[in-house]
Amino acid sequence: MSTVRPAQRGLLFLGCLLAFVRWEPAPYDLFLIIIFLLYARGLTWKSYQLVFVVLLGPLLFTHVPALGAALEVAPERTLYYSLVTLYLALSSVFFMSLPERSVPLLLLGYEVGALLSGLLGVLAFLRIPGLEDLLWGGSRAVAFFKxxxxxxxxxxxxxxxxxxxxxxxxxxxxxxxxILFLGVLVSLSRGAWANFAVALLAWWLLRPRKRIWLPLVLLTLAGGVGISVVVMPDNPIVQRLGFMPYDKERFFTQMEALSLALTQPLGYGPGLSEIHLSYATHNTYVRFLAEVGWLGLFFWLLILGTSLIWSLYQGLKQQSFRHEVYFVSLLGIAVESLVIDTLHWRHLWLLLGLVWARHAPPLPHHPR
Structure with missing residues (x-):
């Protein structure tokens, strides 16, 4: 018992550290090693969790054929990129094996870190003195992210x-x-906005009668955007709603990557898109296809799809409200992955691990 309580408090702190990832390695990465050592003896796995591990193995193995040629082009870059992918995959296996009582503390830490980030991002966007470094490009909230x-x-x-x-x-x-909603808004990220819109729609569809207020919220938001377009056409939120000058270059790069994938079905190497292409792919699926090949993309889609199905089952049939959150969050990320490279997002792999983790029974006062 003497090691359990410090480890649980450590998980709370670890969740908070997810909001401070501007540096590499991030404090989160270093502290995760300590938490793993504290929990190492108490980690256990259930038989159903083998599904995730069995799918994860082939996904990592598909990197091997592409590594040969890639090591000749940019050995340091491709090794670093591959090791980061391996590290994040192993972190999800660790989170999957956490004791049931530890997951709420980790999530609480995540919430605290996100709330602090959101608040700082909103204050920076409002030009509060001293917070200028928390803006990206002088206009978009970024807090302690890159x-x-x-x-x-x-x-x-x-x-x-x-x-x-x-x-x-x-x-x-x-x-x-x-505060968190305003944080998403002032990020001025069209990908994050699409992520949130899809997740919010899915959240309503999971419990349409219990969440009948959500369509009203969506209509209010849409109305607010429409009014702002008319009243303040030059405000930064309205400007981000349309196509940006660099969007054509993004689409051209994706087509270029797809053409290369046809000639190199095993991929040209992890992390080498910026070398082989004129621009980053800004599409996780295209990047996977071009860098790791068709099999790599297949297993990534299989992992995402299986995790979504499992979280949906746990949410609806087993009445786990946390799995409802995992489901809509992963679904939103899956959609955002069409316009952003998301593979190395730490919170994506955290969610993937927690989807397969053991969970407490539903709270008696949670409405159904």
Whole structure:
């Protein structure tokens, strides 16, 4: 018992550290090693969790054929990229094996870190003195992330956890939910906005009668955007709604990557898109296809699809409200992956691990 409590407090801190990833290696990565050592003896796996591990193995193995040629082109880059993928995959296996009582603390830490990030991002966007470094390009909120797209997407799972707490009658969580929503908004990330819209629609469809207020919220948001277009056509949020000058280059690069995938079915090597192409792919699926090959993309889609199905089953049939959050969050990321490279997002692999983790029975006051 003497090692369990410090480890649980450590998980709370680890969740908070997910919001501070501007540096490499991030404090989160270093602290994760300590947490793993604290939990190493108590890790156990259930038989159903083998599904995820069995799918993860071939996904990692598909990197091997592409590594041969890639090591001749850029050995340091491709090894680093592959090792990061391996590290994140192993981190998801670790999270999957956590004891049931530890998951809520990890998620609470995530919520605290996201809330702090969202608040700082909103304050920076409002030009509060001293917070200028928390803006990307002088206009988009990024907090302690390197990219506003990651910042916006990171807040979304915490936002749905806050909505779940509201459903449990905890009215205070309306304020954190509002801050997190504003954080997503001021990231000025079209990918994060699409992520949130898809996740919110899925959240409503899971419990349409219990969440009948959500369509009204969506209509209000759409109306607010429409009014802002007319009243303030030059505001930064409206400007981000349309196509940007660099979008054509992104689409051209994706077509270029698809053409290379036809001639190199095993891929040209992990992490080498920026070398073989004129621009980053900004599409996780195209990047997987071009770098690791058709089999790599197949197993990635299989992992995502299986995890989505399992989280949906646990949410609806086993009444796990956390799995409802995992489902809509992963679905949103899956959609955002069409326009952003998401493979190395730490919170994506955290969600994948938690989908397969053991969970507590539903709370008695959670509405159904």
């Amino acid at each position: 990219d506003p797209n990651v910042f916006g997407a990171f807040l979304i799972p915490a936002l749905f956890l806050a909505l779940a707490r509201l459903e449990q009658g905890r009215k205070f969580w309306i304020l954190p939910a509002l």
